[in-house]
Amino acid sequence: MARVRMVRWTWAVLAGLCALATCEVQQQCPPRGEISPCSCSVKKNGLDVLCEFTDQQRISDAMGVLKGKPFVIFYLKLRHNNLKKLPGFVFLGLDIRHLTIHNSSLSVVEEASLSSIGKVLTQLDVSQNSLTLVPSAAFKSLHHLLILNMNHNKVNSLHAKAFQGLDTLEILTLYENKIISIDADAFVGLEKKLKRLNLGGNGLTSVPQKSLALLETLKKLEMQENRLSEIREGDFEGLKNLDSLGLAHNKIRQVPPRVFSHLTLLTSLEMDGNNIDTIDSDAFAGLEENLQYLRLGDNNIHTIPTDALKRLHRLRHLDLRSNNITFIAEDAFFGYGDSITFLNLQKNDIRTLNGMIFENLNSLETLNLQNNKLMHVPEDVMEPILDTLRVVDIMDNPLLCDCELQWYKNWLSNLKDKDDEMMQKKRTVCTMQYEHREYSLQSLPLEKMECVIKSYKSAANEARWSVLKQTAIGAFVLARYIYL
Numbered sequence: 395m396a397r398v399r400m401v402r403w404t405w406a407v408l409a410g411l412c413a414l415a416t417c418e419v420q421q422q423c424p425p426r427g428e429i430s431p432c433s434c435s436v437k438k439n440g441l442d443v444l445c446e447f448t449d450q451q452r453i454s455d456a457m458g459v460l461k462g463k464p465f466v467i468f469y470l471k472l473r474h475n476n477l478k479k480l481p482g483f484v485f486l487g488l489d490i491r492h493l494t495i496h497n498s499s500l501s502v503v504e505e506a507s508l509s510s511i512g513k514v515l516t517q518l519d520v521s522q523n524s525l526t527l528v529p530s531a532a533f534k535s536l537h538h539l540l541i542l543n544m545n546h547n548k549v550n551s552l553h554a555k556a557f558q559g560l561d562t563l564e565i566l567t568l569y570e571n572k573i574i575s576i577d578a579d580a581f582v583g584l585e586k587k588l589k590r591l592n593l594g595g596n597g598l599t600s601v602p603q604k605s606l607a608l609l610e611t612l613k614k615l616e617m618q619e620n621r622l623s624e625i626r627e628g629d630f631e632g633l634k635n636l637d638s639l640g641l642a643h644n645k646i647r648q649v650p651p652r653v654f655s656h657l658t659l660l661t662s663l664e665m666d667g668n669n670i671d672t673i674d675s676d677a678f679a680g681l682e683e684n685l686q687y688l689r690l691g692d693n694n695i696h697t698i699p700t701d702a703l704k705r706l707h708r709l710r711h712l713d714l715r716s717n718n719i720t721f722i723a724e725d726a727f728f729g730y731g732d733s734i735t736f737l738n739l740q741k742n743d744i745r746t747l748n749g750m751i752f753e754n755l756n757s758l759e760t761l762n763l764q765n766n767k768l769m770h771v772p773e774d775v776m777e778p779i780l781d782t783l784r785v786v787d788i789m790d791n792p793l794l795c796d797c798e799l800q801w802y803k804n805w806l807s808n809l810k811d812k813d814d815e816m817m818q819k820k821r822t823v824c825t826m827q828y829e830h831r832e833y834s835l836q837s838l839p840l841e842k843m844e845c846v847i848k849s850y851k852s853a854a855n856e857a858r859w860s861v862l863k864q865t866a867i868g869a870f871v872l873a874r875y876i877y878l
Contacts (some may be wrong), residue, residue: 421466429456440468440491449476454484461487472498478524480532482506494519503529512536522546527553534559545569545592552580552605562587569616570595578604585610592616594640601625607632616640618664624648631656642689643667648674649702655680662687666713669694675701684708691715691738698722704729715762716741724749731755740764740787747775755779765790773801780805785817793824795833797845802835804848 423434423441431452432445443460445453453472460467467490477498483506485493490511500523508515512535525547533542539560549571557563557580564587573596581588585608598620606615612633622644630636636657646668654660654677661684670693678685682705690699695717703709707730719742727734731754744766752758758779763771768791776786780801793799806817823832826843833839840847 424459424463428459432456437468440466440489442469442471443467444469444471444473445475446471446473447475450479450481453477454481457484457488465489466491468492470494472496474498478502480504480507483510486510489514491515492517492519495523496520497522499524501525503532505531508532509535513538515539517541517543519543520547524548526550528556530556530558533557536560537562539563541565543567544571547571549573550575552576554579555582556580558583560584564588565590567592568596569593572597574598576602576605580605581608584608588612590614590616594618594620596620598622601629603629603631606630610634612636614638614640618642618644618667620644622646624650625653626650627652627655630654633657634659636660638662638664640664641668646670648672649677650674651676652679654678657681659684661685664689666691666693666715668692671695673699673702677702678706681706682708687711689713691717693717695719698726700726700728706730708733710734710757711736713738714742715739718743720744721746722751724751726751727754729754731758733757735759738762739766742766744768747771749775750778751775753778756782758782760785762787763791764788767792769794770796770798771802772798776801776805784809787820787822789820789822793822793835795824795826795838795843797840797843799824799835800838800840800845800848803838806836 421436421440423436426433429443431448432443435442445456453475467488469492470490471494473494473496475498477495477500479502480495480500482504485508488511491514493511493515496519500520503525515536516538518536518539518541521543522545525544527549528544537559539562542560542563542565545567546569549568550573552573554577557566561583563584566584566588569592573593588609588611591609591612591614594616595618598617599622601617601622610632613635615633615636615638618640619642622641623646625641625646627650630639634656637659639657639660639662642664643666646665647670649665649670649672651674654663658680660681663681663685666689670690673695685706686708688706688709688711691713692715695714697719698714700723703712709730710733712734715738719739721744734755735757737755737758737760740762741764744763745768747768752775755778759782761779761783764787768788771788771793783805786805802822809817822835824835825832
């Protein structure tokens with residue numbers, strides 16, 4: 395009797411180990427006819443089962459065939475079906491790790507529909523359905539869920555404790571619903587693990603500060619494409635670990651002082667596509683140490699907001715495209731431009747470039763001035779940045795052919811890496827006034843224009859040569875002194 399128990403125990407252990415290891419002998423799809431119209435393929439971590447363009451009864455029949463088998467269904471994809479209701483215990487006896495119910499008219503998720511797979515399910519996608527509320531009762535047993543995708547449904551509000559029980563959840567996406575209100579306790583239960591929250595594409599008119607304040611672990615918050623008309627100091631209080639904030643394509647007109655002061659770890663801020671015309675000089679207070687990516691394109695900004703930007707001494711990427719900027723002040727990048735590698739000023743109304751406006755941009759690699767009103771791009775303006783520039787875009791400007799433009803041809807000929815091919819493809823042209831003819835900047839007729847042809851030697855190269863020369867002279871004097 396003891397021996398029988400030992401044999402049974404051994405087989406049980408082996409079966410358990412085999413299930414954990416997803417043994418090859420067990421990971422075999424059932425015959426196609428048995429689960430039709432569903433299909434099955436074997437993946438590295440288990441089975442990939444797909445059921446499309448069918449109904450609830452046939453899906454239930456296919457699940458019945460798979461029940462009780464020692465399969466790991468790594469992916470179960472139910473797409474484009476007529477599955478208005480997910481019935482209770484439909485997945486009983488199945489081991490499902492990733493479940494997708496997509497574009498299947500789903501509007502009801504019964505409380506017991508997911509309970510049987512709560513200990514193994516790690517990803518749930520119920521996107522593009524007809525859910526009008528969060529099925530909290532069905533979700534509460536999913537204690538190992540990492541990702542929940544509810545994009546493109548019809549949820550209009552998030553009630554209190556809507557996600558309670560999902561204490562391991564790291565990513566929650568609710569993009570393109572109809573959410574207009576969020577209860578202060580909506581995210582109770584998500585405080586420990588949630589890293590990313592997408593509330594974009596909804597109807598929010600203000601930042602749901604009380605509900606968001608619970609999410610101390612949140613790294614990325616997306617609130618683009620809502621109806622936010624203003625943001626205020628304190629709106630983001632509590633989000634002390636936030637790394638990325640998306641506020642693009644709202645209706646924000648002003649960026650008030652200290653509105654982001656609690657986000658001291660923020661590295662990326664997206665505010666493009668609003669109606670911003672005013673940025674307070676203290677708007678970015680608190681972001682001094684970490685902000686690197688700032689997108690302010692497609693707004694109504696009339697000048698580069700130097701007073702607000704000058705505290706951002708770690709800024710690397712500045713996007714000001716599609717605004718109403720007409721000129722660049724000589725001190726526009728003074729005090730903060732040293733770390734900028736990417737500057738986008740395309741689709742503005744810039745007419746002239748004068749003085750040493752780019753002098754402080756010592757790290758600049760990409761400069762986009764496409765589609766402005768520039769007739770001249772003087773060499774002395776560009777000279778301070780030619781050494782570091784890898785991409786410069788001055789296409790779609792009414793450039794006049796003049797001798798000053800030979801810097802472009804010289805700079806391009808000295809570009810010797812992968813960016814060279816991309817730059818060569820850009821058709822940048824100027825117009826010869828008296829001929830009414832266009833010329834490519836790469837083949838300017840310098841002799842015809844009676845230009846004094848210059849040999850390219852950048853300011854930085856000259857400075858390095860000067861330092862080397864002085865060092866060599868010093869070394870010679872020192873050696874002679876020692877010798878004497």
